[in-house]
Amino acid sequence: KTCALKEGGCISSWLVLVQMLWKLFGPGIIERDETPMEKEIAGLHRMEFQFSDIFYFCRKGFEAIVEDEVTQRFSSEELVSWNLLTRTNVNFHYISLRLTVVWVIGVIVRYCFLLPLRFTLAAIGITSMIVGTTLVGQLPNSSVKNYLSEVVHLTCSRILVRALSGTIHYHNRENKPQKGGICVANHTSPIDAIILTNDGCYAMVGQVHGGLMGVIQRATVKACPHVWFERSEIKDRHLVTKRLREHVANKSKLPILIFPEGTCINNTSVMMFKKGSFEIGGTIYPVAIKYDPQFGDAFWNSSKYNIVSYLLRIMTSWAIVCNVWYMPPMVRKEGEDAVQFANRVRSAIAHQGGLAELPWDGGLKRAKVKDSFKEEQQKNYSKMLVRNGSIGSLPTGTESD
């Protein structure tokens, strides 16, 4: 277990050295003029005010065509300097023979040395999880059973994290989620759950899967009350909320782990939280997870890669380095509805993790913008025109055709 940690450490110092050699370039590719619409349009002379209003929207349109905020979030975070993984080699070109040689050595190390080691560890971890939880599941319900179940879950989580060469820094451990609460975190990849269970026990919530995942789910639910839903049940929101409410009401049960974004985001921003998780009630424990992309890109673009190729990529990265911040618990205030509460929690998580907050739905990965958003912008513009008195100042009864 420790050798995986050590290898992460020496690679990191080497990469810092390499990093010093590269020059920096910015995260986006165009400079956006952040002048608010009102200032820019009102700043022009009155007559041009009409004809030139189109400038502002024209330019915004072109900026959107060259680079839009949302699509950017669904492709992997661009790195400042190359970390010798071809998968992040979007912006970098062939430089020199020396670099290629270094890269080849890197490939050999990663595929021939790290991969088999990690694969073995992962296999051991998963097998012990299944066997361990099945054994513990045989016991009658008692505090001994709960204790043993925790031990099994924690140990297997730790083995799996080592299998990914994960180096995790936990901050503010005193705010760790308590029993009977709901733990809410931002979502970047399927391994988020393992990252969190490495440090504590949670009741997982999710859909029942087939295959190996299904076996794991069936085994673990015997030892610990995870909440697995059938596919048909997921569609019924009330049923889901009811079951979760029952779980939360029982203060002796482990905290639930939920990812309210609903889909994997590329870890540079936090998208809109689905309000369902915030209607259950109870205390919310927000957690911010931020991966360091220098060592390995943890983001799972499920429309581009399937789970197997994703895991293969993870296991042939240098390491998974991330920071986890536990934040003080939050409760819904009087007169606050679920959406406002969700946004409040989201702001807190984004602020802590240094992520941008976007008013977008994670569902935009696949769907289109809601009409209500479109109208907002147009309403603002017309409000401005009316306010500036363009209508009022015209002589009444003027007909020009």
Place this chain on the structure above:
Amino acid sequence: GRQWQELPPGKRKKGERGSGFTSEQIEHLHRRFRQLSRDQLTIRKENFDSIPDLEFNPIRAKIVHAFFDKRNLRQESSGLADEINFEDFLTIMSYFRPIEMNMDEEQLDRFRKEKLKFLFHMYDSDHDGKITLQEYRNVVEELLSGNPHLEKESARSIADGAMMEAASICGPDQVYEGITFEDFLKMWQGIDIETKMHVRFLNMETIAHCY
């Protein structure tokens, strides 16, 4: 259709000469083009639907139209193209190039004229070379289309007011016959539009500069 991954260097050179973008900017635009076209060689109008930021924009239709307008693509004929390739995409993008430091008077003047021509084409939707009152009303209506409280009447009066002002510069006949491009240019004399109609790329120093 056929697909490609890398931008062939020959095309990149050609793009550099024609559009005035640097090599890196062209690479970025090419990547964006591929993203929009989903790795095809050409883009159609529907491909612009995949840009969420653009949905916000009240004159979205006019902007997308501008990409397929043959007048903007510098083709002899008039009307709309069905699809455009990367060279055409660069041609349209070059209308929004920022001014460079080393431009002389003549270049600056040509630059400005091109941008204004682009704008003119946006207003002149029936391609007859004149902006009529009706065409201007259409633009204003589109700009204000999102607000349900603003009636069509108000949009019309704003448009009419603007035309009146235009008449004071160009001459009263223009209001009835339509504003030609020369009149349009007159309206903008002395007004600095170059800084309003550009998209500025961030300075990109890539790895190639490392020794």
